[in-house]
Amino acid sequence: MDSGFIALITMYLVASVRMATPLILAGLGEAVSEKAGILNIGVEAIMLSGAFFSFIVAFFTGNLYLGLLTGILGGILVSMIHAVLSIHCKANQTIAGLALNFMVMGLTSFLFLIVFGQTTTIPACNMFGDLKIPLLSSIPIIGPALFNQNIFVYLALIGIILTAIFFYKTEWGINLQAVGEYPQAANSAGLNVFAIRYFACFINGVLGGLGGASITLGQLGFFMENVTSGRGYIALVAVILGRRNPIGIFAAAMVIGFSQALQYNLQTLGFPIPTQVFTMFPYLVAVIVLFLSIGKSIDPSALGIPFERNKR
Amino acid sequence: MKQFGKLLSYLGIAFLTLSISILLILLVGSSVTQAFSSFLSGIFGSFYSVSEVMVKATPLILTGLGVAVGSRSGFINIGAEGQLYMGAIAVTFIAFWLNDLPAMVMIPLVILGGFVFGGIWSVIPGFLKARFGISEVITTLMFNYIALSIVGILVRTLLKDPASSLPMSAFLPDGATLPTLISTTRLHAGILVALISVVLVWLLVWKTPTGYEMRAVGLNPRASKCAGISVYKNIILSSLISGGLAGIAGVCEVSGLHHKLLEGISPGYGYIAIIVALLGKNHPVGVVISALGIAALQVGSLGMQRMAGVPTSISSIIMGVVVLLILARKSLFRRLLTDE
Numbered sequence: 092m093d094s095g096f097i098a099l100i101t102m103y104l105v106a107s108v109r110m111a112t113p114l115i116l117a118g119l120g121e122a123v124s125e126k127a128g129i130l131n132i133g134v135e136a137i138m139l140s141g142a143f144f145s146f147i148v149a150f151f152t153g154n155l156y157l158g159l160l161t162g163i164l165g166g167i168l169v170s171m172i173h174a175v176l177s178i179h180c181k182a183n184q185t186i187a188g189l190a191l192n193f194m195v196m197g198l199t200s201f202l203f204l205i206v207f208g209q210t211t212t213i214p215a216c217n218m219f220g221d222l223k224i225p226l227l228s229s230i231p232i233i234g235p236a237l238f239n240q241n242i243f244v245y246l247a248l249i250g251i252i253l254t255a256i257f258f259y260k261t262e263w264g265i266n267l268q269a270v271g272e273y274p275q276a277a278n279s280a281g282l283n284v285f286a287i288r289y290f291a292c293f294i295n296g297v298l299g300g301l302g303g304a305s306i307t308l309g310q311l312g313f314f315m316e317n318v319t320s321g322r323g324y325i326a327l328v329a330v331i332l333g334r335r336n337p338i339g340i341f342a343a344a345m346v347i348g349f350s351q352a353l354q355y356n357l358q359t360l361g362f363p364i365p366t367q368v369f370t371m372f373p374y375l376v377a378v379i380v381l382f383l384s385i386g387k388s389i390d391p392s393a394l395g396i397p398f399e400r401n402k403r
Numbered sequence: 404m405k406q407f408g409k410l411l412s413y414l415g416i417a418f419l420t421l422s423i424s425i426l427l428i429l430l431v432g433s434s435v436t437q438a439f440s441s442f443l444s445g446i447f448g449s450f451y452s453v454s455e456v457m458v459k460a461t462p463l464i465l466t467g468l469g470v471a472v473g474s475r476s477g478f479i480n481i482g483a484e485g486q487l488y489m490g491a492i493a494v495t496f497i498a499f500w501l502n503d504l505p506a507m508v509m510i511p512l513v514i515l516g517g518f519v520f521g522g523i524w525s526v527i528p529g530f531l532k533a534r535f536g537i538s539e540v541i542t543t544l545m546f547n548y549i550a551l552s553i554v555g556i557l558v559r560t561l562l563k564d565p566a567s568s569l570p571m572s573a574f575l576p577d578g579a580t581l582p583t584l585i586s587t588t589r590l591h592a593g594i595l596v597a598l599i600s601v602v603l604v605w606l607l608v609w610k611t612p613t614g615y616e617m618r619a620v621g622l623n624p625r626a627s628k629c630a631g632i633s634v635y636k637n638i639i640l641s642s643l644i645s646g647g648l649a650g651i652a653g654v655c656e657v658s659g660l661h662h663k664l665l666e667g668i669s670p671g672y673g674y675i676a677i678i679v680a681l682l683g684k685n686h687p688v689g690v691v692i693s694a695l696g697i698a699a700l701q702v703g704s705l706g707m708q709r710m711a712g713v714p715t716s717i718s719s720i721i722m723g724v725v726v727l728l729i730l731a732r733k734s735l736f737r738r739l740l741t742d743e
Contacts, residue, residue, distance in 0.1 A: 130538075130540065132481070132540065132544070172727070175731075176727065176730050176731055179734060180730060180731045180733065180734040182730035182731065183479075183730065185479055185481065185540050186677060186681060186726065186730065187726075187727065187730050189481070189674060189677055189678075189726075190678070190722075190723045190726035190727050190730070191723060191727070192674075192723070193674075193678070193719050193720075193722050193723035193726070194719070194720055194722075194723025194724055194727065195723070196716070196719055196723075197716040197717065197718070197719030197720035197721075197722075197723060198716075198720050198723075200714065200716040200719075201427065201714050201716045201717060201720060204714045204716070205430060205431055205714075316716075321548075324544060324548070327541060327544065328541070328544075328545055328548075331541050331545075365555060365556045365559040365560060366555075367551075367552040367553075367555030367556045367559075368552070368556060370548070370552045370555070371548070371549055371552035371553070371556075374545045374546075374548045374549050374552075375549065377545055378542070378545055378546075378549070381531070381537060381542065385531075385535050385537070389537075390536075390537075390538055394538065395538070395540070
């Protein structure tokens with residue numbers, strides 16, 4: 092292989108990891124939530140809230156870490172509304188998620204307009220810089236992609252490892268799964284179904300908020316109306332494509348990130364292929380994967396179904 | 404007593420929503436009375452503004468009706484947006500393919516085509532749900548994005564207007580356009596198509612054995628199965644109708660309003676449709692009322708932005724808040740709703 096080719100691969104890999112980071116973070120959160128039986132299609136709202144609050148605080152205090160923290164809080168706020176509605180009120184989780192998307196979408200653009208007014212210049216804040224990890228970052232090809240990135244990429248990578256351990260190596264992970272598969276049995280076995288589901292939603296908020304903050308504080312350095320532009324929905328696709336497995340979600344997010352990176356690149360180069368071909372690609376793959384997985388049970392059995400203790 | 408409590412709980416929701424709206428208006432620093440009067444004059448201020456409400460309500464009635472039909476038999480259709488775009492693709496293809504047909508033949512043909520395209524787009528997730536138990540929520544959502552991308556590709560390649568540099572199709576031939584009802588407005592015959600669909604759906608779902616089966620499957624699939632009703636057949640059927648109606652919405656938007664295919668013909672009608680169906684209690688008459696209500700909210704908020712400086716995103720907040728409150732209603736007003 093000549094060096095030009097390696098440089099190209101490295102460049103695409105770096106870009107793909109960047110594009111994939113918000114999806115990985117939000118996707119991991121959603122996977123935790125779905126494993127516990129809570130289907131939250133309001134990931135978009137969680138991310139948007141995280142993006143908005145992290146930006147506002149980073150802009151006015153100049154402290155990026157404080158911004159990151161408020162981004163997480165913003166995510167938790169939204170996911171807990173969804174949690175109360177779907178666990179306590181036993182509401183339809185899909186509709187609750189959708190309504191949150193509308194509300195947060197409206198609220199963030201509303202508040203943004205109030206704070207900054209109609210401006211022609213987009214207000215910008217600082218961004219997290221790249222942290223080079225010595226030695227590891229000099230591995231060819233994957234070094235620059237994984238070990239010379241901003242804090243969010245590292246958080247996403249740590250998140251993958253931690254969720255994988257949590258899911259497959261701890262008793263908590265088994266409890267989580269039990270609650271999502273057969274809450275009645277989990278309840279009989281002495282697990283607190285409600286508490287575990289609330290906990291799962293909380294994690295979803297933390298990671299989703301982080302995912303949103305990674306867009307404003309890691310990729311763009313500014314906020315605008317609907318800045319997530321559907322990334323929350325794409326994260327849902329990454330979860331399905333990765334079958335709620337942390338490694339799978341990473342792979343799925345990378346496929347999506349790569350097609351996004353390719354899309355921007357071809358756009359600038361002026362290729363005659365409509366970029367929508369690449370936009371469509373991840374969804375097509377996800378549909379094909381769904382078709383291929385027909386016959387195998389992949390969804391947690393109690394996904395989307397409220398738990399009522401005195402019902403069988 | 405129970406009915407009264409129910410009424411009070413809905414009044415409570417209305418009160419909370421109103422309070423939140425007032426709070427938001429105060430947050431902007433506008434005068435509340437001016438905001439409300441500009442909201443109302445934005446809707447009822449002129450003949451044109453009233454007609455705009457109907458124009459916006461047309462796709463909401465059709466997509467909302469589709470979502471409602473799906474919900475009635477347990478098919479949660481998040482994909483009305485994509486199905487709408489498939490209908491829009493259908494009308495454009497048919498119109499250019501059979502471009503010299505008279506309107507008498509062409510209009511029914513494009514409506515049928517839209518129904519079939521939209522229906523196919525929704526029957527695939529319906530089939531996956533009915534046959535393999537794959538959740539339709541995520542599949543319909545993914546199909547939205549695929550449909551949007553297909554439109555994006557088509558308006559740049561196959562259907563692109565060679566005379567324009569923008570990604571859009573050429574104007575449809577005259578035979579394929581729905582007539583404008585009142586000349587100074589944008590109000591087109593799509594509203595009639597929507598209202599006829601409402602009547603037909605009501606007849607089908609509430610007055611025929613087929614409709615009875617569809618509703619039974621939605622209420623209790625297991626009991627229906629035991630009673631000899633095919634769950635599979637009814638989910639397929641309701642998903643077909645559900646998507647078909649959204650497809651017709653796409654036909655009406657293209658041949659009634661835009662007269663060409665372009666991206667962004669729907670500012671999220673397919674998602675708002677879910678709210679429309681929820682507020683309309685999945686009933687055709689309820690859908691018409693809630694579609695008109697939401698259309699009025701959107702048109703009115705435009706007036707509020709123009710005259711009182713309140714951002715239009717307030718309409719999106721209100722829609723979300725109302726739905727969240729309705730979902731929480733039974734817990735919020737538990738005291739009112741339990742019979743004492």
